[in-house]
Amino acid sequence: MKGIRQLAEHLAISIGTVSRALNGRPDVNEETRRRVLAAAEALGYVANQSGRSLRQGETKVIGLMIESSAEAVENADNFFLGVTSGLQHVFTRHKLDLLMLPCPSDEDPCEYLKRMVARRVVDAMIISNMQRVDRRVDLLSRARIPFIAVGRSLSAGNFPWIDLDFEGVAERAVERLVARGHRRIAITAPSSEVNLGYVFVESYRRALEQHGLPFDPSLVIRVKSSEQGGYQAAHELLLLEDRPTAVILIYELMAIGLYRRLMESGVLPGRDLAVIGFRDAPRARFLQPSLSCFRMSLYDLGVALGQMLLARMPAYREFYSEAGGNMIWPLELVAGESDAFQLTEA
Amino acid sequence: MKGIRQLAEHLAISIGTVSRALNGRPDVNEETRRRVLAAAEALGYVANQSGRSLRQGETKVIGLMIESSAEAVENADNFFLGVTSGLQHVFTRHKLDLLMLPCPSDEDPCEYLKRMVARRVVDAMIISNMQRVDRRVDLLSRARIPFIAVGRSLSAGNFPWIDLDFEGVAERAVERLVARGHRRIAITAPSSEVNLGYVFVESYRRALEQHGLPFDPSLVIRVKSSEQGGYQAAHELLLLEDRPTAVILIYELMAIGLYRRLMESGVLPGRDLAVIGFRDAPRARFLQPSLSCFRMSLYDLGVALGQMLLARMPAYREFYSEAGGNMIWPLELVAGESDAFQLTEA
DNA sequence: CTGAAAGCGCTTACAG
DNA sequence: CTGAAAGCGCTTACAG
Missing domain, CATH: 3.40.50.2300 (Response regulator)
Structure with a gap:
């Protein structure tokens, strides 16, 4: 199945009606909608994302930028995969897809982000590995891309973040x-x-x-x-x-x-x-x-990040209370034996 | 900077020329090209990917599907981050971007892939975690999406893969x-x-x-x-x-x-x-x-995967010898002390 | 409730 | 070497 045009032809109705039926618009005859959905399912039609994005001015994609530096590769403890589940839990409700954008280790993270943002492959970004001074905050603020950071930074006065406690x-x-x-x-x-x-x-x-x-x-x-x-x-x-x-x-x-x-x-x-x-x-x-x-729960952190991000996006704001700009994420002590002894005066 | 139209207006030339200049077409006056590039740089213009993709029928994005199941989250040893660097090394040359597509743990991997492919967010896919019988192979073959698998499978007669030895x-x-x-x-x-x-x-x-x-x-x-x-x-x-x-x-x-x-x-x-x-x-x-x-070198594996994938894509085929459909990736023994003793007859 | 048409931002034959 | 125009696949006011 190629495009909406073919699907419409096959059903002998206009592409406008097909589109409306597929997108759950209320002003479609239920019988028509049923036929359209059935045909789409049968023929495996799914709307081309580029067409949608271009028309609607949004991609329905949220990007999670990760850095694959040599150090990260060797040592990252899958922090992000854990957070990912929580993020997706939130995004799925709104039919938003999460994509991970791995910044090549030989590219400047800020340049990489700039490129991705300018190309408009995502509607919003989650950034992490915050530097003391992080130009990405400025970049995203100025480009008016909704974003949230995992971690504080000295950069910019006011941007949304969640950081560990x-x-x-x-x-x-x-x-x-x-x-x-x-x-x-x-x-x-x-x-x-x-x-x-x-x-x-x-x-x-x-x-x-x-x-x-x-x-x-x-x-x-x-x-x-x-x-x-x-x-x-x-x-x-x-x-x-x-x-x-x-x-x-x-x-x-x-x-x-x-x-x-x-x-x-x-x-x-x-x-x-x-x-x-x-x-x-x-x-x-x-x-x-x-x-x-x-x-701490990486999943819960992901959920919180997702919600806070959507609260900053006009299209989803209504579903989430703004809940302040940022948040300190608590961690719970798990007592082990590695510090269990009482030090006797030397 | 919004779109190519604004940039063209600012330069007082047509959008066609701007596009050609930006895309390195030879049939552009060098002075014109210089001006266009300078203006784009100054105004931070980067082509909207949706517009390009729609027109060209390709997204310049390669997807790497990863599964963020609970088990994977807990235990994955960043196999993919390692491979990612090698992949990017190959893709960067062709201005292709690598995106990681994390399949939510509660979604069927095959359905997820189908959705991503149908939406046309990527030009080609790298899949892994191959199952004994893996419906994704069939799906991608039938949809004629170029792909490569990290791992063999009993599915389908002939598909490109690299597997560990x-x-x-x-x-x-x-x-x-x-x-x-x-x-x-x-x-x-x-x-x-x-x-x-x-x-x-x-x-x-x-x-x-x-x-x-x-x-x-x-x-x-x-x-x-x-x-x-x-x-x-x-x-x-x-x-x-x-x-x-x-x-x-x-x-x-x-x-x-x-x-x-x-x-x-x-x-x-x-x-x-x-x-x-x-x-x-x-x-x-x-x-x-x-x-x-x-x-083994994850980086080298990434390079090999990238090359083998591009060899299957019409637009890049010429740069890479097909080099057969698949490959067994060798591993080198690192002798340690955990098996160094000689067993004496009990 | 449906259809015809415009237009999102780009690239690319086609003229000139 | 450059411009004007078509068209990629969609969604969405606008008529009817």
């Missing part, structure tokens, strides 16, 4: 460790300019302050957000003169490499060093001793 | 284990209808045969392709009456769960049980003792 994580982790007698608490931070690193370190600094503990820059260990980074972090940690008694990790998979390096040196997590991980990851669940970490 | 993996794994004195060699297989499970088990059966070993169905342990599956596999393996002395794993991350369960029972991989993993995964590199497994 790094403050809460840092606060509860520090509190928990302090309660167990720790005074020298290290933290890992990403070596890149991704904004969450800054947010996390700052939250940690404030949490220490609340407990009257000094902030020691040498305890902020900057490494790649990967298992290798975790290994490296443990390595650096072991070399510190006045070795910390606890460490808080920023990235879910770091724990695996960290454990490995610690054990090579006979340092046992949960006995010689308290470890608190970040997001609960399936891969990390098998760690021994079990890792204290924070849990 | 399960035969070679099974052969070399068995050979290696036999050389170390093993006679009872277990294997894990996926519990689903995914075709690679069948291929792998059959290859294993043949490899045993070559060494005069009997095929014992109880040594084929069917579990989910995940870490949890690996844990489960170890559990079942330990319960076997005549316990095997070696096991070959089908999925990269299984090793993590398997190690965990073995160690809980005081069974040490590489001493009490020989283990050979499948694809080398970053996460598995930290296993202790180090895992013998097979390595």
Whole structure:
């Protein structure tokens, strides 16, 4: 089946009526609609998206931009696939399709986005991996493309985002460790300019302050957000003169490499060093001793992102309360054995 | 900047000339072309994709279908992000964009694909997660959409695919284990209808045969392709009456769960049980003792997939030799300590 | 309730 | 080398 014209000819009615029937317009005879739908089904007709998009000025596609940098490829823990389900749950109701736009690692993310937006392949965008200063925010704002970001950024005053509750994580982790007698608490931070690193370190600094503990820059260990980074972090940690008694990790998979390096040196997590991980990851669940970490539902985050995005789109606004511009996504502590010991005064 | 019309007005020339200049047609005055390109750049004009697609009958988009089932979300080891880079490397040359089409977990993959194809959002498709009988092959063949599959299937006589060398993996794994004195060699297989499970088990059966070993169905342990599956596999393996002395794993991350369960029972991989993993995964590199497994380049696989796909597309055929319909992708053995011991006669 | 027609933004024969 | 015009497949006021 080629186009609507062929379908109309086959039914011996006009293309206008076919279109109206297919699109559920009320002003169509029910018998006619039935015939049209049956014929479309039988002949496998589905409207050409380019034709629709061109006419309607919208594509019915939402884009999720992801970056396939070498680091991401090696280490991403399928954060996005998880979020995707939740997003689709929301979008499906409105017959919107979600497409993932992978930015090639050798292309500037902002240029890539500009190209995709200008070509009008999507009606709205979800961006993530927010940088401290992120030109994409400006780009999308100026182009008036509805968008939502997974993560805060210093860029622009006011744009919609949902970010993980790094403050809460840092606060509860520090509190928990302090309660167990720790005074020298290290933290890992990403070596890149991704904004969450800054947010996390700052939250940690404030949490220490609340407990009257000094902030020691040498305890902020900057490494790649990967298992290798975790290994490296443990390595650096072991070399510190006045070795910390606890460490808080920023990235879910770091724990695996960290454990490995610690054990090579006979340092046992949960006995010689308290470890608190970040997001609960399936891969990390098998760690021994079990890792204290924070849990969240990627699916629910996806749903929230989807709803907040649609609330910004004129065509769907009515279905969703604006619900403010942005949101801090809570994480729940999952207590493990990796920080269960009480530190005895050395 | 809205459309080509505005750009043409601004330059006081016709839209035809603007289009030709932008598309690099030779029949344009160089001075004119320069002006057009400069204005487009300055005003941020990029051709609306719907307009182009409609006129040209092609979208310049290649789709990569991925399935975001719960299992995939939990466990996929970013196979696709890795392949993506290689694909883009090939597509970029032809100004083709790669989009990932995530099939919602509650939608039938074949229906989803049908919808995407009928809407004409892509010019060609890459499909994967091939089922034993996969209706998508038929669908795409009949719709005459160029496509390539990552994986074989029993469906249809002749369609283009690249699959991993399960035969070679099974052969070399068995050979290696036999050389170390093993006679009872277990294997894990996926519990689903995914075709690679069948291929792998059959290859294993043949490899045993070559060494005069009997095929014992109880040594084929069917579990989910995940870490949890690996844990489960170890559990079942330990319960076997005549316990095997070696096991070959089908999925990269299984090793993590398997190690965990073995160690809980005081069974040490590489001493009490020989283990050979499948694809080398970053996460598995930290296993202790180090895992013998097979390595491949996802990037190179992506390049090969991209080239083979373009060879099937009339518009790009000339740049690529057809190079046969399909291909077995080799994997290289990475020897570790998990199977390094010689089995002494019990 | 239905049909005829316009037009979304582009590219491309066709004239000149 | 450039312009005017047709037409890709749709949807949607507008008549009737």
